[in-house]
Amino acid sequence: MEYFLQTQAWADFQESLGRRVHQRSGQGWSFLAVEEKNPAGKVVYAPYGPVASSAEAFDAALAALTDAARSCGAVFVRIEPVGLGTAGAAELLRGRGLQPAPASQQPELSSIVDLEPDFKEVLARMKPVNRNLYRNIHKKGVTFRKSQDPEDIRILLNFLHMTARRNGFKPQSDDYLSQVARSLMPSGAATLFIAELHGGPIAAALAYDSADTRTYAHAALDDSHRKLSAGIPLLVTLMADAKDKGLKHVDLWGVAPDDRPDHKWAGFTAFKKSFGGREIAYPGTWDLPVKKLRYRTYQLARRLRDKLR
Template sequence: MNKHFLQSKPWQQFQQSLGRKTFHVKNDHWEYLAILEHGTGNSRLYLPYGPTAKDQTALEEALDSLKKLGKEQGVSFLRIEPTNPEFVNYLSKNGWKKVTYQSLNPEHTHLVDLSLSHDDLLASFVSNNRNLYRNYHKKDIKLHQSNNPKDISIFLDLIKKVASRTGMQPHSDEYFTKQAEALFPVKAGSLYYATIDSQPIAACIVYDSDTTRYFAHFGADDEFRKFSAGNVLVAHIIFEAQKKGLKTMDLYGVAPKDSSPTHPWFGFSKFKRSFGGRDVDFAGSWELPLKPVSYWLYRLYQTTRKKLR
């Protein structure tokens, strides 16, 4: 079973560092990491990109285990995100509700095959990315990698500039700092960044499992946009993952293929697809009420809140 990084032990340790209670349950056919979260007037068990199950029978067993755990913890509902899209039919017929009232983890992602040769991998990029990667030295761009948690400050400065420019709401400084402290020392996460004259102009956080690298977070200084450091940096982390012996690069979240240019993710989805690879669909986010009144009040609150934004 190839589980997602958000179902891994390093991610569990990061969640615990945030003060959250976690549960790791497994057998030979299924596995899940459940995080106890407290929301508006309720609590839930959340399985980011989980459970992992070999087949539908294993999924049923995992969900039975999860329901029992949810009742023991007294939560209002369960929230799951299986990566296997073949499970959708089973979930829809067995009381699970598709989450459409708020945005959670992306239902679509973009994978790059790292088993290709270096030359074939580079050839799969659009021509602009190939040229930028081949010639970035001429622009005096330097690329760096760090597993020192203190260097997260480089990323924080850049993501704040993105937030100021776009109005996006990034995670808190504490969230990213705790993440760096949990993941960087064990090499489950790394910071990559680009500089010009020692000044950071773009940075990203990646996660690494035994097989896959995940492009998790990115920030850049718009004043240096003409250097296209983001393109160079993504190409670099792809080739560094290949050198490490990983099999797949997950560029982590894209808009559906048929999305219009007005889709909020259209721009960065086009950017991610410019590095070759293929789109992959997951099952999406699903919820099962254990305390129906509490759950539907929560869902009504979230739906109303979304409409008022």
């Protein structure tokens, strides 16, 4: 799988926000890393990276990341080496001087729907209610369309505001998602899928595409039409379109572990798992101190703050 956060399109988007991006590659490895601010100072962060085909390639990528961090005065490197898997990853990372970050920045567990089989088989893996809604919701006057027009992001923003008021969470800002739309939608790197009832929007989902994977990133619906469950056939439509485009996977982007019913994602995890995907686990977010004394001071201050809270 090619992770969208390691693509050129994501680098272009980060640069459109005024952030400095570091991109390097070598034999069997590559990375896209972004300079970010942290209470410790500057950080060089590689989301779902670096990409490496072997332990030797990983070491070369880590050396290049460290070099990039030193060149810009960063306090530490932050990575999410998804290609390592989870078996033995912690030992390998600790052996190279890395330590777990205070919190993971990207999901450690996701659900992946594989699109390589015939789409009838993809549908067969879903819960029957999902298949039935996809096949029959048109009888209720619901239709679906996709858009690469950045102005259409307003549809999703309106639904996100509704969801935030209902569930008491804070979505990403309108400015951020509007810039996502302006940067990524015209090129086809992002697509907005819209469910409409008699021509009026009732649900929307924004997806990002890499060379082989579509990532289900943001979705929300109109509360007044919840009984139609349009979000289910909307997601199946997103998958069918990805299949038609020749993509191999749909990443449903973050689910809760089965043994964590109190997890903040537990509610929509059941929704995502109803599409018949397979779970994939990642090692999480790890830090490599470059300015070790300053990083240690940052960690001590963070622990003291947490105790006071």
